[in-house]
């Protein structure tokens with residue numbers, strides 16, 4: 001009996017061929033469009049497995065897929081999935097946790113550097129022919145080396161950010177997570193702080209937590225008020241971990257110096273957002289893992305997970321082990 005796989009994210013030719021050697025494959029282009037979503041809904045009744053990312057697969061949608069055995073996400077974040085629903089139905093959910101860690105941490109430091117040293121603003125000034133004289137204090141940025149790095153969330157990506165700060169930039173590292181991590185403290189001379197104390201002490205506050213019911217809205221008006229006017233805020237986690245209106249107000253009121261944002265409450269971010277009108281905001285299009293090498297490695301990992309699930313084997317990156325009936 002041939003399995004039917006529904007793809008809602010395009011794969012490279014080699015990975016597509018590999019998948020087609022084991023299953024009948026339907027590709028849904030642009031699943032976020034109304035036409036694409038309609039095609040996805042039409043394909044679900046025959047789907048044994050799904051592979052893709054960045055589309056919310058809620059119960060209402062997956063109730064249309066009675067034979068679904070597995071969902072393979074090309075992402076580390078799993079906030080687009082109703083894990084309890086999938087587990088109740090015995091549907092395996094897998095993700096791609098390891099292959100994107102270093103690339104996403106690189107993105108975090110790209111934002112730290114770009115925001116602190118005003119790279120985008122000053123590069124645009126040169127590009128626009130406005131570099132008329134030696135730059136002066138009105139164009140100076142902030143140092144990164146030696147400044148205090150505060151990391152909220154100490155998972156794989158948080159650790160990789162700590163590694164860059166400690167070894168690369170000589171930054172004292174503070175962190176906040178569910179519980180203290182002695183191994184991280186030993187490796188990076190990192191110090192555990194309460195969220196409040198981290199926000200008070202850090203020169204750079206970097207969000208790396210997953211989006212969960214617990215972390216949604218974690219950083220709002222009260223938290224921005226604890227930060228200092230020279231604090232720079234970096235978000236490489238999920239937009240909804242932050243109250244975006246509170247962030248806008250904190251920037252407009254000078255409560256924080258600047259922000260480097262790769263994720264937003266709504267994506268793509270509204271072109272009219274005040275965040276895109278401020279020179280002290282560096283905004284990037286959710287590019288955390290977006291390199292040729294890493295996205296191909298993620299897709300390869302997702303295909304491996306999906307083929308294992310269809311073969312009745314336990315996938316390497318199983319998010320909901322309670323769904324495993326093997």
Ligand code: 8YV
Pocket residue numbers: 053054074075076077078100286288289290298
């Ligand atoms: C992209 C991410 O959303 O892995 C995640 O959770 O946020 C990013 O890597 C994802 O890779 C889209 O394919």
